[in-house]
Amino acid sequence: MSELLSITATGLTKRFGDVTAVNDLSLNIHCGEIYGFLGLNGAGKTTTIRMLLGMIRPNTGSVSLFGIKVQPSQSSIWQRVGYMVETPHAYPDLTVRENLEITRRLRQMSATDAVEKIIGELGLMPYANRRARTLSLGNAQRLGLAKALIHHPDLLLLDEPANALDPAGIVEIRNLLRGLAENSGVTIFISSHILSEVARLATRIGIVHEGRLLKELNANELAEQEEQRLAVDVNDTVAALSALGKAGIAARLDGKNSLIITDKPTMQHPDKVATLLVEAGCPPTRLVVEQRDLESYFLGLVGMKEEKKQ
Amino acid sequence: MIASVKAPDNIISKLVPALWVELKKVQRSKTLWMTALAFSLLIIISGLFMYILKDPEQARRLGILGAKAQIFGGSANWPSFFNLVLLMVSLGGLIIFGFIFVWIFGREFGDKTVYDILSLPTPRVTVVIAKIITAAYWSLALILLVFVLMLGLGAMLQLPEWSAATVWNGLGLLLGTGSLTVLICIPFGLVASFTRGYLPAVGCIFLVIILGQVISQLGNGQYFPWTIPMLYSGAAEALIGKVTAPLGLISYILVGLVGAISLVFTCGWWRYADQT
Structure with missing residues (x-):
């Protein structure tokens, strides 16, 4: 041994x-x-x-x-x-x-x-x-x-x-x-x-x-741990969350005007998310698929706030 | 993977490489030459005093230096020269030997090399013993340098009252004073280790010198280990007629105890203390 x-x-x-x-x-x-x-x-x-x-x-x-x-x-x-x-x-x-x-x-x-x-x-x-x-x-x-x-x-x-x-x-x-x-x-x-x-x-x-x-x-x-996520910035997060929820897409608030979506099928079609939000009257001002890197994972694990992606 | 690493059989086979290492570090350091220079200057100054005492006219021309030379004794001869050198060695030895111990231990912390010698097949206690042997060897080598230098200076000055007995007796007193001084300097290595550097240990050297002066004035110098080498040399008594109590067995025991206890504590500290 x-x-x-x-x-x-x-x-x-x-x-x-x-x-x-x-x-x-x-x-x-x-x-x-x-x-x-x-x-x-x-x-x-x-x-x-x-x-x-x-x-x-x-x-x-x-x-x-x-x-x-x-x-x-x-x-x-x-x-x-x-x-x-x-x-x-x-x-x-x-x-x-x-x-x-x-x-x-x-x-x-x-x-x-x-x-x-x-x-x-x-x-x-x-x-x-x-x-x-x-x-x-x-x-x-x-x-x-x-x-x-x-x-x-x-x-x-x-x-x-x-x-x-x-x-x-x-x-x-x-x-x-x-x-x-x-x-x-x-x-x-x-x-x-x-x-x-x-x-x-x-x-x-x-x-x-x-x-x-x-x-x-x-x-x-x-x-x-090198996971992906979809980051969406909107002016009206309440309306956007409601619209996404009605469409069966789970999202969470990340900051004042940002939403994060980690659902893999949704991330493969960001265009559908954009269309949905436009039709709901809250068009995205920014929409990007982010690669969550190891540093973010590490900092998240030790309880430090992740740096927001630009 | 460890084919090239041999397992030493006994403590000597571990001590020999550690001694080689310590001597190499000393050999390549400027401190070796600084201590040799410092001791040489002390002996040259002693020779200068003898030169002045030998020629009173010259002494008068030199003014205050001549007057100071008179304080140390009235005549220029081999016994006086030995006494003057013994006084220099017993005073300067505490400072210079003390600094050698401080440097040998303190440099590992100053240079931050201490971590390299902590987790090795050579035990830490062996490293400590090698350091103390090296410091003692270095110190006694300086005593021999002093002896050779004073013989040369004395011969140049053609000092009277040369005799084999005077020379052998002087050499014995020099080595005896040097050995006692080495023993009372081991604690400075402990202080340098404990405080992880030079300055507090150097401060301790000057502290014991001041304390020694006070205790000597009170007539108890024979019980204070750091004044005992000077009393042993008999130089102060011979040169300025200062009567001191004769050293008894207790004085030598005290010096031995200081050396032994500080050796044990230094080994213990290196073996068990946290090295943060």
């Missing part, structure tokens, strides 16, 4: 004074999964990752990695885990190569060529002899990923890894992570506040808000 699950977190709660950062959060992440941990800033993502890494002790609950409970006496467990917590930092006076050599030695690795290999894999060769203080934010991020990957971990915990990367870098890292999961069976736990980024990569997503895990979805369920 233990080797089927990379991460088992049970009832994690962490309080800082009066603030409950994480509240009764449980996770079961299977080996080989790419798990996207999604939440707004301050939702409890970083605190959760630090609890998974044993950096913060939960007030209640426990964490096991590969069936071994995370606790101070179990340092050998980290041989199988790579991680990057928030913005990566490195020893500024040391070069990229020296920073990676430090990681190699602290990871008790015998392979002396590991540093050169990871420099090559992460495209850091042009910067290998540059001091870390001179690196751009994007290359510093690459160095952070190199430190997380140098020992070819079975589990990778990444906190906002796309931060500071340019679009090409984001695609490159995404492909690298996908390759690790597909070819090497690496379990990846990746936190982000950018749903579209996580959605492109993750096989499963957990949405966390105010310290609680609100919902978990697999990739197919997530795709289904």
